[in-house]
Amino acid sequence: MKRLAVDILVLVCIGSMLGVAQDDHSTSSLQFLASTERAFARVCAEKGIRASFLQFFADSAVAFFPEPAKYKAAIKNRPIPANPLAMSLEWEPQVGGVAASGDLGFTTGPSIFIDNTAEGNPKYYGQFFSVWKKEKDGTWKVVVDIGIETPTPASPLGQPCTEIPEESGREESDALSGEKRDAILVKLESEFGKACKSEGTAQAYLGRTDSYTRLHREKLLPVVGVDAIKRYLANELRVASWSPMGGDVSAAGDIGYSYGSYELAPSHNSDPDEKGYYLHVWKCNKRGEWKLVVDVAKPEPPAEQK
The missing domain is CATH 3.10.450.50 (Nuclear Transport Factor 2; Chain: A,)
Structure with missing residues (x-):
């Protein structure tokens, strides 16, 4: 907007x-x-x-x-x-x-x-x-x-x-406690980060991508869908990591979001060559699988990259 x-x-x-x-x-x-x-x-x-x-x-x-x-x-x-x-x-x-x-x-x-x-x-x-x-x-x-x-x-x-074309299969009455909703978000982000380290960033994303998934990156048109995201990430060899600063999950436990800071580093133990801030929005499908709706990345200005 x-x-x-x-x-x-x-x-x-x-x-x-x-x-x-x-x-x-x-x-x-x-x-x-x-x-x-x-x-x-x-x-x-x-x-x-x-x-x-x-x-x-x-x-x-x-x-x-x-x-x-x-x-x-x-x-x-x-x-x-x-x-x-x-x-x-x-x-x-x-x-x-x-x-x-x-x-x-x-x-x-x-x-x-x-x-x-x-x-x-x-x-x-x-x-x-x-x-x-x-x-x-x-x-x-x-x-x-x-x-x-x-x-x-x-x-x-x-x-x-x-x-977006995927229904969650959950009902309005499927309310979850706040504690359970928080646990969902922590698990999603933690498993995503671990997958980036063990499987590589591209494969970790593709395992959490569906036809509606979007990557929003500065100065680029939105990258939407499995095939487009696969092509975009084909040469991304850096390891991504995220540090959540906030988020929430719906009462039904079918949509959630997390935001915070991210880093991209050439390898697991190396210093990052890109830092910035992110938004992840997640949606649970009928099979109980959580997929990314969007991953937005906003890098820090070059002068602030350390």
């Missing part, structure tokens, strides 16, 4: 129905979430980036600068733009999903950041990924927002929001 704008502005890497079949429930919940995302974009066009982010972000929402930080706290003491529409941002959700429990969801799609102060109103393209959580009053709020810059539009605006 917005995330590309957040990078450029240095502000931030700038929608339930019950008693129906699971597929209908999932679809209607996603369309409600997508309508919330579109309302977010409309408010941004009317009031500006900062005001819209403050309205649609949860109080504890995390954005990337590129390091993860709580957005509202990070901008609290920053001057309010004299012209809130000097920089504009357009985006829309084109792919998404909502947990069977209806409490956690995600959206992704293309974004266009426009500098209205420069000659020719130059445009910068991006791809956002947002994790949303339903609050106690039933409203959806963004809890994690991250984006990448892309060389060209990843897809044109004006598309519907479609659901």
Whole structure:
């Protein structure tokens, strides 16, 4: 969304129905979430980036600068733009999903950041990924927002929001305790890291990839699907490791996310040659297998790489 704008502005890497079949429930919940995302974009066009982010972000929402930080706290003491529409941002959700429990969801799609102060109103393209959580009053709020810059539009605006094709097989009533949900996330990230060391990074990713899996990397178009990811990782010989800083899992235990820092090193015991920050979103399929929905990586600026 917005995330590309957040990078450029240095502000931030700038929608339930019950008693129906699971597929209908999932679809209607996603369309409600997508309508919330579109309302977010409309408010941004009317009031500006900062005001819209403050309205649609949860109080504890995390954005990337590129390091993860709580957005509202990070901008609290920053001057309010004299012209809130000097920089504009357009985006829309084109792919998404909502947990069977209806409490956690995600959206992704293309974004266009426009500098209205420069000659020719130059445009910068991006791809956002947002994790949303339903609050106690039933409203959806963004809890994690991250984006990448892309060389060209990843897809044109004006598309519907479609659901990723894999259903979890879990029901809305399949609520898990907070302790069990935390254990799921710890296990997922721990096993992923171990697999990178024992199997190699490419094979570890492919074992957790499905037709809907996306890799978002700076200055590249999204890499989507098993074959595309396999080609992208064919020459990736470095060992990846992650250090989670936060995350959450839906009450139904079918969607979860983790964010934190990452390192890429030439070998197990060598110093990393790339450091940065990541977002992983996971989804459990009907077979009980957890697959990546997205892996977003935002490297630290070169001057900060040590």
